[in-house]
Amino acid sequence: MAKKEVAELNVEGKLQVLYQLQTTLSAIDEKRALRGELPMEVSDLEDELEGLSTRLEKIQHEVNEFETAIKQKKQDIVKATDLVERYKQQLDQVSNNREYDSLTKEIEFQQLEIELCEKKINEGTLKVEERKRDLETTRALIEERKVDLVEKKEELDEIMQETRDEEDKLREKARELEVKIDERLLTSFKRIRRNARNGLGVVYVQRDACGGCFNKIPPQRQLDIKMHKKIIVCEYCGRILIDPELAGVKTETPVEEKPKRKRVIRKKKDDDEAVEA
Numbered sequence: 503m504a505k506k507e508v509a510e511l512n513v514e515g516k517l518q519v520l521y522q523l524q525t526t527l528s529a530i531d532e533k534r535a536l537r538g539e540l541p542m543e544v545s546d547l548e549d550e551l552e553g554l555s556t557r558l559e560k561i562q563h564e565v566n567e568f569e570t571a572i573k574q575k576k577q578d579i580v581k582a583t584d585l586v587e588r589y590k591q592q593l594d595q596v597s598n599n600r601e602y603d604s605l606t607k608e609i610e611f612q613q614l615e616i617e618l619c620e621k622k623i624n625e626g627t628l629k630v631e632e633r634k635r636d637l638e639t640t641r642a643l644i645e646e647r648k649v650d651l652v653e654k655k656e657e658l659d660e661i662m663q664e665t666r667d668e669e670d671k672l673r674e675k676a677r678e679l680e681v682k683i684d685e686r687l688l689t690s691f692k693r694i695r696r697n698a699r700n701g702l703g704v705v706y707v708q709r710d711a712c713g714g715c716f717n718k719i720p721p722q723r724q725l726d727i728k729m730h731k732k733i734i735v736c737e738y739c740g741r742i743l744i745d746p747e748l749a750g751v752k753t754e755t756p757v758e759e760k761p762k763r764k765r766v767i768r769k770k771k772d773d774d775e776a777v778e779a
Contacts, residue, residue: 565634572627705743
């Protein structure tokens with residue numbers, strides 16, 4: 503049935519259906535415009551929240567690593583302290599200078615080890631405090647973004663609810679119209695519309711110019727458009743051109759005013775002669 507309808511359509515019929523499809527798709531675009539930037543804002547907030555969650559996990563992992571390192575250093579200090587005490591006790595039992603020097607060096611080494619561990623603990627503690635502050639800041643930012651996301655989603659859902667039924671009807675109408683257009687012409691129309699900045703693939707002639715790019719159209723080309731014998735596109739922007747009547751637009755024919763005749767006052771020849779006499 504659909505193929506039969508396509509075969510029966512002449513050029514004029516195709517142009518009429520194309521223009522109806524264009525107005526339907528433009529109406530859908532208007533519904534989408536009502537949503538504005540909201541869908542993009544919702545998507546951006548969701549992406550940001552995902553990034554913040556990843557960042558939160560990373561910071562928490564770093565805090566855990568620092569705390570584990572601090573715990574290890576504290577254990578190292580306990581071990582080093584025990585060794586120092588043991589070596590000090592052994593000093594009282596040494597029998598020669600060589601053993602004494604060796605134990606003294608071990609004590610100094612363990613004391614340096616303790617100092618190094620204490621330094622690492624202090625640095626780690628500062629890092630933990632710093633990263634915990636980052637944790638709190640990130641958590642607060644996540645909560646703030648969650649509130650923003652809920653508000654944006656509610657606003658978007660409200661607008662979607664208002665326009666969904668109308669948009670569904672328009673989409674159904676567009677599908678019915680697309681069936682009536684042959685595939686090659688429909689593909690060309692969609693390509694033109696996709697490349698057009700305002701989404702207009704079919705426009706009518708306005709004041710001797712293209713209704714899309716507003717470049718002047720030669721008189722002979724305008725005549726061809728009115729004849730509806732073939733599909734004509736604008737040589738500047740590539741949009742399909744139709745005449746206003748086919749689009750259901752009434753144009754006022756300018757009324758030419760007749761030039762007013764000037765009154766010429768002619769002096770009578772007799773009066774001139776009388777004056778000369």
